[in-house]
Amino acid sequence: MKTKRLLQTITALFIAGASSTLAATFTADYLGGSIWEQDANWSTTVYPQNGRTRPAPNGDPIPGLNPLYNVSINNPAPCTLGIGVRVEAVNVSMGSTLNINGSIWANTGFGNAGLITLNSTGNFLGMLRAGGDSNVVAGGEIFMSDHFSNSVTAGSHGKILTIAAGGRIRGAGNVNAYHGDDVRTYFQIVNHGLIEALQPVNPLRIFLTDDAAFTNSMVNDGTLRASGQGVLIFANFNNFANVLNEGGTIEAIDNGTVRVQHRSTIMGGTLTTSGSGTIRGGTDFTGGTLNNVTNSGTVAIGPNEIVHLTGTFTNNSLVRFEGTASAAASLLLQDDVTLAGNGLFAMDGQSAGIAGTDVVGRTMTVAPGVTIRGDGIIGAFNSNFTYKILNLVNQGTIEATNGLTIYVSNSQNSNLSNNGGILRAGSGSLLHFESPTGGGMVTNNNGGLLEALSNSTIKFLSGATLINNEGATIELDGGTIDAAAGVDLNGGQLVGNGTFTGPIRNNGGTVAPGFSPGKITINGNYTQGANGILNLEIGGTTAGTEYDQLVVNGTATLGGTLNVSLINGFQPAVGDVFNIIAPSAFSGAFATINTVGFNSTITYSSGGITLTVISSAGQLLNIATRMNVQTDPNQLIGGFIISGSEPKKVIILATGPSLAAFGLSGVLADPVLELYQGNTLIATNDNWKVPAQAEIEATQLQPSHDLESALVQTLAPGAYTAIVRGTNGTGIGTVQLYDLAQTSKSKLANISSRGSVQPGDDKAMIAGFIIGGEGGDDSRVVVRALGPSLAAFGIAGVLPDPTLELKNANGSTLISNDDWQQAAEEAEISSRGLAPGDTQESALAISLPHGGYTAIVRGKGDASGVAVVEVYNVD
Structure with missing residues (x-):
């Protein structure tokens, strides 16, 4: 009975208007004693409630028939209100506490620098209502218990509730409405501080006004937060209303949830989440709207939930669709929208959809860096096409992981232009392009990629067509493209391994099966x-x-x-x-x-x-490099590459003593030969007659001196290095490589040597090579002389400025080069990826008939140092 009478009293207070009788205003200072309703606890000797006078037995009555009270709570002892009262104003000072178990209507507003708690146990309880502008200043807090009817609300339209930086409203209940309120008067809320939902059972709801007095229902440059399983809801009973969030943050942390629903709109600012927190849409048909918002957390769209977008939505983290077979998760565009950022739209589960709201042909631009991945529908995705088809411009990535349908329509100006983006059917998935009107177009433009991965299918249905333009690629990577109307390959390329079902009209593009090959x-x-x-x-x-x-x-x-x-x-x-x-x-x-x-x-x-x-064409059959062999690290090093599909048999020689017969002095007396693949030693030899004399003699290429070295090896395709050192000595030596299997399906693609170049013709680096084989056509080769760029590999004493000269078997100079960028073949050398790393290095490209050739590397100005000579068989 007491609770019933209390509620009746509070209701009567809020229905009654202010008296027209002249009244005096008094300041009621709280003196302590903990209970609001005790007269002795107040400086006025009566507890404050507008119109309440002091009883005559206690002295002279308060002047005036209807006294009004400005309440001041400035005492360390908490004050607890258990009834409903109406006063002129309430101010709570720093260090003071007001516990509202009943309710307060403050005609001219309230100010709070301390702590106000709202502790409802039923309707119209735990309520703070203000008829004027009100403030929660720095250090002030309004804390709401875990009850749905706690409320901070306005008593008349056009008033402002300001939460200063450092001020807080936290808990559960309502801001801007109260349970059972039919009038629904609202504050404009200006938040520079913190509004936080943190109770585990009941949400904290912020109701937004469509009051014409305000451009925005709420202005936030502080923080709006849900934490600790709390739920923060933005809602609006009537028309659309806005939260201007520029410079503000809306966040869900530690399993908290923020819901944007009931026609509410978040304008600008940032959404963030952590600790399993989520930002969600509304469960009503209208849903909420994100306008020019940046998401740095997780936006989750659950079953029957809707999120609307306008402007640019910058997603730098995750938007997750959580629809089921019977309940869709919907992302709806109210206008032309750009999806920006580097985040993911994960269309997981079932019935995930992205579409327009009220008109066909709204443009959705998927910017570079954005990924839409999963299942569902982009375009009109319900049975009666209430949600409208989109005109889609893709510069990001759209990928099907199971079954994704994209609607296109010529008659509704809703087609798909893949402008540098990726349209992909993931492994084992289906990507459908479908037209509800019997005709639609997918255009793959410059830089665009349409890709079918392993066991996937990209299918064009209901008259949807495919056009590929200049610079775009259609790629079959083990998948299938099924296009009954076919493809017009006006430019670009169709490449890969897979199946294309439908006609291909190659009007001006390139078809290239395989990925070398296919x-x-x-x-x-x-x-x-x-x-x-x-x-x-x-x-x-x-x-x-x-x-x-x-x-x-x-x-x-x-x-x-x-x-x-x-x-x-x-x-x-x-x-x-x-x-x-x-x-x-x-x-x-x-x-x-x-x-x-x-x-x-x-x-x-x-x-x-x-x-x-x-x-x-001919091929490289032999290379022989002669130079002055010194101690490590200036030994003679010969490298070569075998390319092709079969092993190749070769013989490698290291000579020295026999060179004296050609008039050379200071020859290497006792060369030792080592063969490596990477850092692995494959074989080594000192004197060639031990242990494989017969095998070497069978090649008819055996050395002429017993102290020289030789190896016969059958080598798989790959890169190899031969190193020649002296046994306790230095001198002029050679490394030689011969192809013993010239008809195999492999060839010597590259041969090179590294060593020390000294002044004088007898101490230059001299590389001889032979072009031959079954092919009778000329062979295109690139020859390089490197020096300065070797320093980057930790080689000391490099040749600073190598020069290069190429001679034929008669000793005639065919071509020479000093700095490679001065060569006539500079563009070709660069296009083949063989440009030297330093402008002072040398290179040349030339077509050569069968025969023997010599490349000579010297130091410009008789300089000395370590150099490399290389020969590449490029055609």
Whole structure:
């Protein structure tokens, strides 16, 4: 009964208006004693409640018929209010406490520099209501117990509640409304401090006003926080209302949750989370809105939850969709929106959707750095198309991990332009492009990538079409693209291994099967126009695994250009045949055929379009480098690379004593030879007759002096190093390498030597090499002389300015170079990735017929130092 009478009294107070009778205003100072309702605890000798006079037996009454009270709590003893009162104002000083178990209506507002607690146990209890501007100053706090009807609210429109820096409102209940309030008068809330939901059972709700007096319902440059399983809710009963959050932070920490719902809008600022905290949307149809917001935490959209976006949403962390089969998680665009940042939109679970709200064709731009990954639908994603289709511009990454559908529509100006972004079907997934109106377009533009990974399918349904333009790539990486309307390859390229179902119209692009090498299967027709290009690579004799092949289960209509090159060091033999296109039928022929490293003929038939090798380029068969061999680290070092698909048999020689027969003095008396792969010693030899004399003699390349060294080895493709040292001595020596398996499918792709260059012709670095083999065509080589750049590898005493000269077998100079950037072939050397690391180093490129050649490296101005000479067989 007491509680019932109390509630009736409080209700009557709030319904009654202010008296029109003249009244005097008094200051009621709290004197201690802990209880508000005890007269002796106040300087006025009556506890403050507007209109309440002092009883006559205690002395003269307070003047005036309706006294008004300004309440001052400035006492260390806490004051507890257990009833409902109405006063003019309330001020709580620093170090003082006011516990409100009942309620206070302060006509002209309140100020708080101490502690006010709201401790509701039912409706209209634990309430602080102000009819004027009110403040929580630095050091002040309003703390709310864990009850839904605690409230801090306004008694009239157009008033402002300010929380200063250092001020706080914390707990559970309501800011700007109270339980059962039908009038719903609101503050504008200006927060420079902290508003925090931290109770585990009941949320803290901030109700926003659409009052015309305020541009923004709330201005926050402080912190709005949910922590410790607390829930902070932004809501609005009527029209849309804003939180201007520029310079502010909204955060959810330690399992806290922030919900933006009921037509509320967050404008600007930053969202952050930690410790399993989340920012969430609303569970009502309208949801809340994020306008030009930056997310640095986790935004989670649960079943039947909605988050609206306007402006630019910068996501530097995670937006997670948590829909189920029967309840969607929805991200809706109210206007043209840009998704920016470097974060992830994780469309996990089921029924995840991104769409427009009220009109078709809103543009969603996915900026560079943004990733949308998962399942669900982008575009109109409910059965009656209440949510609208989008015009999508992708510069980031959109990736399907199971089943992702993107809607496109020509008639609704809602297509997809992949402008430098990535559209990917992840391994084993489905990526669908579908049109609800029977026609839509996916355009892959400059820098864009459409990619189907292993066992995935990209499918174009309901008339959706694919166009690939200049600079864009369609990549099959073990997956399938199914496009009934086919693709117009107007530029760019189609590459990889996989299947394309539908016609390919190569109007001006490039088709290149494999990743060195591979196969593309076309279930449909292949048409290559005059500007189309087909690039094929040959690295062996098996179609699809060693050389590129195009399988056309339809008609191949040919024109344009065919380019064929060799890879992996493979050297085809004259007469080798390669079935490069396997069509069901064919017409036409290539207008231009380019081959690199060999010559061929093309045979056209429905059984297969084949390439036959009629001649090939020569290859490096031998290198021999002569120089002055000194002690470590200036010993003679020869490097070489074997490329191709088969092992190669070679012989390596280290000579010294026999050079005296050619008029050289100071020769290396007793050379020792070591062979390494990386840091692993493979073999070594001192005197060649021990232990493999017979094997070496069988090559007919044995040294002429017993103290010279030799090794015969069969080596897998890779890089090797031969080192020549003297046994207790120095002098002029050579390292020589010979190819003993010239018809194998591997070749010497690069040979080099390192050592000390001294003044004088007899102490220059002299590298001889032979070009030969079955191929009769010229061989393109790049020769380099390096010195200064060796210092970066810890080599001391490098040759500061090497010069390079190339001679033929007759001793005639063919070409020379001092600084490589002065060479006529500078652009070619750079494009092949062989530019020296220093401008004073030398390089040249030249095509050479079969025969023997000598590269001579000297120091400019008779300088001396360590240098390297290299020969690359590039074609």
